Amino acid sequence: MRPLNPVVAACPPSGIRRFFDIAASMEDVISLGVGEPDYVTPWRVREAGIAALERGLTTYTSNAGLLELRDAICEDLDRRYGVSYQPAGECLVTSGVSEGLDLALRVLLEPGDEVLVPDPCYVAYGPCVAFAGGTPVYVATSSADGFRLHAGAVEAAVTPRTKAILIGSPANPTGAVQSREDLAALTGIAVRHDLYLISDEIYERLSYTGPHTCLASLPGARDRTVLLGGFSKAHAMTGWRVGFLCAPAPVAELAGRIHQYTMLCASHMSQAAAVEALLGGEGDVRLMVADYDRRRRVFVKGLREIGLDCPEPGGAFYAFPSIAGTGMSSQDFAEQLLLAEHVAVVPGDVFGPSGEGHVRCCYATALPQLEEALTRMDRFLRTR
């Protein structure tokens, strides 16, 4: 056989898979290893999806997505953040942020271009940069200051090959929220060095400690930013695979060209359901966000009480406590915790070298389960 694509072959499989296989063989596992809400999609949205099927909306939509949905997305961004995008020309409905991220990178990168990425970060960032022909350059962040992305560290990593900065705030896996000032400083760097910004804002509605800052709303940012968002987290719609990409027309146009030939369009019924999520789902979002926030407070306090340092996660639904005090690697900790106490967490090193010494715990799980998980983790820590 002829050799396969070396870039893809060189990319290690996601380190999460191994834990999934172990956990799948056990009963009574409490999983804090998930990356999605425990809520099912609110009924009004599911009902809209069912109605879409009943009405026979089973065809392709236009490549860019239902205009009604793009109108609603742009209207929502304008109302909440004062960022203005044209539904026709600057907004593309994608199959989740995952597709949007891939499109953004493929449009922006020339072979060998470097993309600055925070470390730790969502597992797909680095591989997607590589698949698009670029090189991810990681900028280390630390739990000591809540995984703040320092402008100095970012600027120090800029080289003549740097083309873009990719960030997610609130972040998976840390739950960290970058401050408005730090995002403004990042924008300044992008302006000085003429870089693009790719902003993954899938967790924007899950911000607990203050209003979310939309990167594109900062002065000087919009015309060099690709804004990625979606419905998966806030509207508990992970399985519907629907998100969006908003960008200046030349970028959105090229992203649309790839999308046109690869995806054609996002799922029609999912788009119809997403319209309902935006037009009628605000109450449901508020209830779910309030609930995540309560669990966040209980869970983070609980982690600290059993002796794990945990920086305050200001957003998303993850806590990223330090397990360095146990002397174990995060892989060992996660594996032994799973084997001994049947609690699944994700070892921090899968999110980058700076994630070592941490584990990711998702608190989008019922409170009694979270409490039981804390009890088991406490027992685990005491016996080490």
Place this chain on the structure above:
Amino acid sequence: MVVREIIDILIQDGRATPERIAVMTGLDVAAVREQIAAWERGGVIRRYKAVVDLDRLREVTGAEVVTALIDVSVSPERGAGFDSVAARIAQFPEVRSVHLVSGGQDLRCAVTGSSMHEIGDFVARKLATIDRVTATATHFVMKAYKDDGELLIEPAGDHRLTVAP
């Protein structure tokens, strides 16, 4: 707004302790305790009790509980309107709820008993004979799907993968 959150939490979980609510909301425990006590004194919080799926209770214990929704037509009283009749009906322990409603009838009541016969007897002897009650229409509950905000049908279950990015 934060005060409102305390009641939201208690409506969901009557057993949430002031300590737990304080962690959830970021409020001081003493303040939470005082607010709850004030609501209890003021009659905002009437009682804490379990939401019971009566159908499932019957499956498990054999205990039969029959519920009927009864529409009651009332000829209102000068000065008191529907209040005095409603209050008389509400006093009966077998009456679970009484509401004055718009529409064809005036009062809608939920009544429980151990058999259809028992409820029929109650309607004939007690309810229909109250002065100013002009008609009743009894609807026996055959199955409960949702009660007091709680879905009683099988939950969907957690379909999430155990570990995911």
